Amino acid sequence: MAATTTLRAITHRLTTTPVHELPQITSFLASSISDCGELFSTPPGQKGPKGDSDNAAQIQKLKTRLTSLSLDRTVEGRWTAVVLVKAAVEAGQWEFLRGCEPLVRNLISILGKPDPVSTRKMAVITLTRIFHLTYQYPTLVREITTPSLPSFITATLNLISIKPSAEPIRKLRSNTPFLDIVFPALIELVGRHPTIFRPFSAQIHSLVLAVIGGAPGSFPGHVVKLAERLFISLHNCAPKNTSGDEWKNAIKATIAATHRASDYVFRAVVEQWESADPALRQSTATQNYGQEVGDYASDALGLSSWHGLHAGAERLTGLLQLLSDFFSTPTASTVSVPLGLVLDLTARLTLVTIPSEGADTVGTQSNPQVGREERDALWAELPRIHTAVMGLLMRIVDLMQTSIVPVAQTILEQALWVFRSGKSNRAIRTAMYQLVQSLLPLIGPxxxxxxxxxxxxxxxxxxxxxxxxxxxxxxSAASSADPKNKAKATQGTANADSFFHVDANKNRQSKLTSSFPELQLAATQLLPVILSFVPTEYLAPSLRAEIDRTIILVSDKPAMLASVLNPVPAIKGRGPGPSIIPFLARAHSAEMDVESLIRPRMPVLMSTPDLNGQVTIVEEEAEDEDGGEMDYAGVSATSGTTPTFITTTLKSQLSNMPSVAEQNSQSLAKRSLPQDTSVQSSALPQTTHVERNENVQTKKARHETEAPTFAAQTVVENTPSTSTTSVGTSRANQQPVATSAVTTNITTKPAVSMTAAAVPNAEDDSDDELPTLNIDSDTDDEDEDVNMEG
Incomplete structure (x- = not known):
């Protein structure tokens, strides 16, 4: 009912409000249309409650009003129509789309009118959304998209370019504001309708190359990236079953253009690189050292010429970014990646490194025909080129994952060449951390x-x-401490602002910490990967100590968890390394994963006789010496219900126990000393240790030689098999069990008291009874001594 009222109010306000005032309420009307999505998407022939006919009439009235506004002579009316059509299309989906062909034609005509930039941008967005929504409905594609999309492509290309009548290609408009809207629209649609885009492929190709090969600073960075993605997406327009070959040819042309640019940019050095491809060895560009460095002819891609080392570095980094986009843009079909050509290119670019002081590094030898100024300019541009190379390698590793393992070590070696010479550059360190983080999970172990x-x-x-x-x-203090500066200090050159250095240093420290968040984030994400995937025994002790010290100081929880889960292995002649669990517990005590690591609460898993894990619940009651009820593994004594898995297991274990006569005969064969019993009972006042075995006799430790070590759990061993059942025993106020070697705090479950009445196979007329297990303290005089030897 509320939606019906809202729809009626929308149509009323659209028809009664003056056109020049509609932009003020357009946003409110668009949000109100979104609230009526259920009414817009309901088929008109579907039976429903009363008032459906009125809703259909209101929707038809709204369509008529939007059609008239899209043809309105005023700018305000066309703007309102563009916004509300998009809202209605998204709310109504198929029901609204099937009758919006007149609206689509009117919106395309708006693109050719001298409307404001915002109106035409919104029209491009609305039409792209309509074509996107019709893709899943073949009928709508045939009725709306197929006849309207060619006109839309022509209109959008006219927004960003001019097509001379005598030339087959287009020329890009200068300072056009529609590139960041038109390029995404074409990228969205070219993969879905490649056949329609095929006649426009050459025109779009010339436009994107003009953006990619433009002068540095001519276009924003995001626009260049969009042009690169559109250039790669054009392989979809190839004829049937040839899109894969088209993609491969495009990437080969890009690699060739990159090598050509490198020939001019690296002419200041004598390269030691030799290509594995014979075609590249013979295609080295000729150099004219008498003029400024530059490429004055078009390359394999058809990019325009450039001159100047900075322009050459921009061209080189742009081509490397284009190669990276080849590995991140979806393709229409399966493609074969020329990985060998790519690694050959990266090997050439990473071999040229900045030489150390006073000597040239391997692969970098100065060219005597080039001046020092150009060589110094190359060293300044080299970090940007190397950063782009490592970005390309990282994109390949992320795409191919385990398929990159055969060449992963080669990629790592190329990156290390760059790191040794350019580790002082923050961009190189950031890219290196990200690349190693991607490689270690694959080859680290x-x-x-x-x-x-x-x-x-x-x-x-x-x-x-x-x-x-x-x-x-x-x-000021440092300068005064230096004896060389004492003479200067006496001349009254002290800095008065240094007396207020405390707050200034704090502000400077916080500013430096937050100046390079990308570098710090990349380094922080790398440490857990190092601890998790690098063999711990191969890390030097000093390096592992430095890593642990670092993660403790910054309280990085993922890295601390990785350090705890991958401890330092014990080395011969030296004990195991220290653990940082105390620091982890102190820094992240409220975290659930830390709690589960330090204090696990996993219950004891015991098998059941049935395959489905269900057994019949048996209620048994037995009284101990004090007349209380039995308590099995933490079950309340007042409930009288014994857990099924404990009852069943105890029956199976007790049924396999030796008889009392056999136990007595075994006890006579043992050496029984009174002091053994007294020492055992006094040393373990609240813990009972019972062992039953027919074939194995355990020799007790004598109290004169060493203090016995008692287990924290009661163990019942079954003779025929090696399986054991452990039931924890303790009291509410039990103290930690102390041994001669280690002091451990153990949290155990409530005690288990077993009497002869609890054994179902015991005979009433037998004089031999199973011994009663008493866990009470034997230190009192009134308590009876219990022989624990069974």
């Missing part, structure tokens, strides 16, 4: 000791990046 040792510097750098910077000392 199978790494050799030498491979783990090669990562030691990386692991130490990771620890230092997690810790906050040390607090700076007082600069």
């Amino acid at each position: 199978t790494m050799a000791k030498q491979n783990v040792s090669s990562l030691t510097n990386l692991f130490r750098a990771c620890c230092s990046d997690i810790l906050p910077p040390a607090e700076d000392a007082n600069p």
Whole structure:
């Protein structure tokens, strides 16, 4: 009823409100239409309560009003129509879509009118949404999408480009604001309707290449990324069963263009790299060292020329980003990845590294034909190139997962080449941490000791990046302590602001800690992976201590859990390493996983005779010496109900016990000493230890030599089999059991008292009875001595 009233109010306000005032209430009307989604999606012929005919009339009235507003002469009316059509389409789905073909034609015509940018952007979004929703309905695709989509593509391309009549390709408009709206719309639709897009493929191709190969700073970064995704998606427009080949040709052309750009960017050094592909060895570009570095011809992709080392680095990083997008954009069919060509390219780019002070590193030799200025400019641009290379490698590893294992060690070695020379750069360290985090779960458990040792510097750098910077000392105090500065200090050059250094240092420390969140996040996520997947025995003790110290200082729970679950193994001649469980419990005592690790509460699992795990509940009552009821494994003594699994197990165990006569004969064969009984009863006032075995005799420890160690649970052994049943025994105020070696706090279950009355096979007329197990203290004079030897 409320929805019906809301629908009636919407149509009333649309028809009575002046057109120039509609934009003020458009948002309210759109949200109200969303609330009426049930009415919009109800078929008109479906039987329902009274008033359905009125609802159908109101919906038809709303459609008529929206159609008239989409053709309105005012900007306000067309804006209102665009917004409300989108709201109605999403609320009504198929029922509203099947009659919106006139609205689609009107919205496409709005794209060609000189309306505000917001109106035309909203029209593109609304039409894209309509075409998206019709994709799952073949009838609607045939009636709406197929006849309207070509006009929509032409209209959107006209928003961002100009097509001269004499040329087959389009030219991009300068400073157009529609690129970030048109490119996502085309990416959304080209994979669903490749046949319709096929005649426009060449025009779209020329536009995206103009964006990808544009001058640095010509287009925003997100627009360039959208252009790269659209360029990759164009392989869907290939003829039938050739989209995979088209994708492979595109990635090969991108690799060739990257090699061509590298020929010019790296001309300041003599490369030691040699390609495995003979075609690339012979296609080295000729260099003219007399002019500025640059490529003055088009490359394999058809990108425009560039000049200047900075422009070349931008072109190189852009092509590497395009290669990364090849491995993240969905394809229409199965494709074959030229992984060898990609790794050949990354090997070339990672071999060129910044030389150390006074010497050249392996793979980096200066070219005497190039000046020092260009070489220094190359060292400044090299970290960006290496960061893009590691981003490409990380994207490949994330995509291929276990399929990358055969070449994973090669990828790791290439990354280590870069890390050794560029570890001072924060972007390189961040990319390196992310790449190693992806590789260790795949190859970490199978790494050799030498491979783990090669990562030691990386692991130490990771620890230092997690810790906050040390607090700076007082600069004035440091200068006064230096004898060389005493003369300067007497000249009155002290800094007066340094007297207020306390708050300044605190602010500086907090600022430095939060300046590089990506680096700190990558390092923090890497430490648990190191502890979980790297063989612990191959980590140097000093390195493991540094890792544990770091995670304790920052209280990182995932890393602390990984350290606890992967302890330092015991080494010959040295005991096991210390555990950080106390620090974990102190820092994260309220966490559920920490609680379950420190104090597990898993119950004892016992087998049952039935396959389905169900047994008949048997109620048995037995009284002990004090006349109380039996209490099995924590069951309340007042309930009188014995747990089924304990009752069944005790019956099976007691039925297999030897007879009393056999037990007496065994006890005579043993050496019985009075002091043994007294020592045992005094040392264990609240814990009973009963052993029953026909073939094995246990020799008791003598109290003169060493103190006995008692178990915290009562063990009943079955002679024919090796299975044992453990039932914990304790009292409410039981103290921890102390031994000569270790003091352990054990929480056990309530005691179990077994008498002869509880044994179903005992005979009433027999003089031999099973001994009574008494767990009370034997220190009082009135208590009877109990012989525990059975």
